[in-house]
Amino acid sequence: MVYLIVAILVVVADQAVKILVRSTMVQGDSVSVIGDFFRITYINNRGAALGMFASNNKMLLAVPVVIIISIMLFVFLHRYTHPMVKYALTLVAAGGFGNLIDRTLFGQVTDMFSFRIFPPIFNVADIAVTVGCILILIYALFGERMDHRAAGAGKGRPKHGR
Structure with missing residues (x-):
C-alpha cells in the first residue's frame, strides 16, 4: 500500500507542477530561480529522454505502458524483494x-527544470525515474551487503515483505 501512495504522490506532484507551468507561462519563457544556475524554462518535448524518438509517438505510448505494468506487477507480487528496490x-x-x-x-x-551545468530540461517525473534508477544501481552494487546486515540483525532471511 505504501508503494501505491508513493506512486500517487509522485504523479500528483508531477502533474501539479506541469499544470502550473502550462497555465502561467508561454512555451519558451524562462524565469530565474537562482541566477543563471537554476531556471524554470517551459518547453514541450515530443521525444523521450533528451528528445530521442520524437517522430515515433506510438512507440512512446506503448513501451512505457508495458514497462509500467511489468514494474508494478513485480512490486506487488514479489514479497521478498528488498524495500529499496520496491521504492526504486x-x-x-x-x-x-x-x-x-x-x-x-x-x-x-x-519540461521545466533547467540547470546551467546540465543542458537537458526536465520535470518531476524525470527526477523520479532518475532517482529510482540510482537506487537500483546502489542496490545492485551494495545490496548483498545490505541483505547480510539485515539477516545478521534478525533471524534467518531478511523480511522484505513490507
Whole structure:
C-alpha cells in the first residue's frame, strides 16, 4: 500500500507542477530561480529522454505502458524483494506514468527544470525515474551487503515483505 501512495504522490506532484507551468507561462519563457544556475524554462518535448524518438509517438505510448505494468506487477507480487528496490521501481513507474499522461493528452511532455551545468530540461517525473534508477544501481552494487546486515540483525532471511 505504501508503494501505491508513493506512486500517487509522485504523479500528483508531477502533474501539479506541469499544470502550473502550462497555465502561467508561454512555451519558451524562462524565469530565474537562482541566477543563471537554476531556471524554470517551459518547453514541450515530443521525444523521450533528451528528445530521442520524437517522430515515433506510438512507440512512446506503448513501451512505457508495458514497462509500467511489468514494474508494478513485480512490486506487488514479489514479497521478498528488498524495500529499496520496491521504492526504486515505484519511482520509475510513477515517473513513467506522469510523462505518459502528458504524451496521451498532449502528444508531448512538459519540461521545466533547467540547470546551467546540465543542458537537458526536465520535470518531476524525470527526477523520479532518475532517482529510482540510482537506487537500483546502489542496490545492485551494495545490496548483498545490505541483505547480510539485515539477516545478521534478525533471524534467518531478511523480511522484505513490507
